[in-house]
Structures are given as C-alpha cells and as structure tokens.
Amino acid sequence: MLTIDALKNYGANVDEGLARCMGNEALYIKLVSTIPSETNFEKLKNSIETNDLDTAFESAHALKGVTGNLSLTPLFDPIVEITEHLRAREDMDYSELIAEIITQRDNLGQLIQ
Numbered sequence: 001m002l003t004i005d006a007l008k009n010y011g012a013n014v015d016e017g018l019a020r021c022m023g024n025e026a027l028y029i030k031l032v033s034t035i036p037s038e039t040n041f042e043k044l045k046n047s048i049e050t051n052d053l054d055t056a057f058e059s060a061h062a063l064k065g066v067t068g069n070l071s072l073t074p075l076f077d078p079i080v081e082i083t084e085h086l087r088a089r090e091d092m093d094y095s096e097l098i099a100e101i102i103t104q105r106d107n108l109g110q111l112i113q
Contacts, residue, residue, distance in 0.1 A: 002029050002112045010074060010111060017071035032070055036109035038063065041102065044082075048094045056094075057086035063101075075104045 040059040047056035
C-alpha cells in the first residue's frame with residue numbers, strides 16, 4: 001500500500017505535491033498510484049526505438065507535466081532531461097535516459113503494490 005512516508009523515502013517532494021492537491025492526502029496518493037500505468041512511458045520508449053522524435057517528445061512532455069505536478073522527483077528529473085534533448089531533436093543515444101525513467105517508474109510501481 002502506498003503511503004506518504006514511502007513516497008518521501010522514494011525521493012518525492014511530498015509537501016510540494018500535497019500542496020498542489022490542496023493538502024488532500026487521499027487525492028495525492030490516488031493520483032500518484034496512476035503514474036506507473038501511464039501509457040506515455042511505453043509510447044516514449046517505443047517512439048525512441050523507432051526514431052520518432054516528435055511522438056517521443058509529446059510523450060515525454062506529457063510525463064514531465066504529470067510527474068512535475070505530483071513532485072515525483074526521481075521520475076521528473078530524467079524526464080525533464082530527455083524532454084529537453086527531444087525538444088532540440090538531438091541525434092543521440094537515449095537508451096540510458098529511457099532505462100533510468102523505466103527503472104524509476106518500476107520503483108514507484110513497487111511502492112504501490
């Protein structure tokens with residue numbers, strides 16, 4: 001079961017995230033619980049694999065918004081980095097960033113189970 005303490009230990013800025021949810025812990029936990037099943041993670045990964053940088057950017061940008069609003073720092077930071085590289089349409093190896101994002105998504109998912 002996901003708890004505020006578990007999210008703090010994960011590295012989330014819980015106070016900031018809760019403030020955006022007007023202090024409603026149940027709402028915050030409910031919203032955070034939806035993140036691991038967010039379809040944009042797979043869309044981002046698949047788009048990078050097929051070199052579709054436009055779709056990858058759209059997916060990364062959407063993930064940036066939701067993880068930023070919930071202050072999920074361990075996910076947010078690599079998502080911000082990949083979003084900016086994609087915005088610039090950089091020809092680079094994105095595999096390390098994708099791996100970090102998927103790892104952090106999975107770590108969050110383990111907290112929820």
